[in-house]
Amino acid sequence: MSLYTVLAMEQIFDGALSYTRPLQEISVQGMLLQVEPLDGGQAKIVRLLHGPLDKYLDAAYAPGAVIQIS
Template sequence: MTFYTVVPIEQMFEGAYSSGQQAEEVMICGMLMQVEPLEGRQARIIRLLQCPLDKYLNPAFAPGAVIDYDK
């Protein structure tokens, strides 16, 4: 792959290899989802793993939504 740019290569790939926080699988409201823990009792939804089909259309459970949960 060739990049034709004036941006330094270090800046282009900055953060590409950082590990960040580990994702957890939790069961909330009868749904298994993968979340990224945030501060306090909150988590950001990464993806739904197992849930009823109508829950995929609920914006409260969309990827990126922040939810409250107990660890």
């Protein structure tokens, strides 16, 4: 592959090899959440996969919210 650009290679491939933690699926209060584990027994919610319809509008379970897991 050839790239014809005036940008430096560092700018083109910046972030291409970044490491992200593996995602996990956990069940909390009858809801299935996809989370990214954090340190200290916490997890950041990536998405709500399954649950009651009113929980999709609850800010406590919105993507980006941090919850405590055991």
